Amino acid sequence: MVLKKIAWILFLAFFLMGSVAWAQSFRDSKDPREKTRDRIQMIKMLKLTDTLKLDQEGTARFFAVNSQYEENKKRLRRDLHEELERLRHLMRDMAPQERELRETISRVKNRKREVDALAQRQMDDEMNLLRLDQQGRYILFQIDFRREMDDLIREVREEKPPRPGFEKAPERIR
Helix, strand or coil, rough: CCCHHHHHHHHHHHHHHHHHHHHHHCCCCCCCCHHHHHEEEEEEHHHHHHHCCCHHHHHHHHHHHHHHHHHHHHHHHHHHHHHHHHHHHHCCCCCCCCHHHHHHHHHHHHHHHHHHHHHHHHHHHHHCCCCCCHHHHHHHHHHHHHHHHHHHHHHHHHHHHCCCCCCCCCCCCC
16 A cells, blocks of 8 residues: 555656656747647646546556647647648738649648547547546546636637737627
8 A cells, every 4th residue: 555655656756747847848839829738738637637537557548648649639730720821821812823722721621630530539549548437527528628728718818809800709698
């Protein structure tokens, strides 16, 4: 029992040291959206560990799979963002070339499909690591966490002045 507690404490210390290193890496990042994504991911990991009631071994396996997929999703999101910026640039042109527009739209659609497919593979691989009751908690966690993040984003956007070219969000009925 004492050995188990010591192992758990060592695991938590290792996890916290890794978190500090991770926090330092996103502090150095230039893109504020990337910093926000990393913060959200850290919060998600902490809440998820508690919700799933993972033991040390399960936590290590689960987050090893999770971090592998998150790196790949980050790369794909970056590629998608670049394609969307190209599309925005083309759409600013009064008469974009049809061929270039068609190719850019095709690349955007393909990148979006890749992101979606990777997210589905991630969910499948993570679910395979969990017991049935944990799988149920994981599905509900994903829905609830997403809703919570959407609500926070909505609140933040209502506080900030609208970006140029965008209308203010309509008032919410309470």
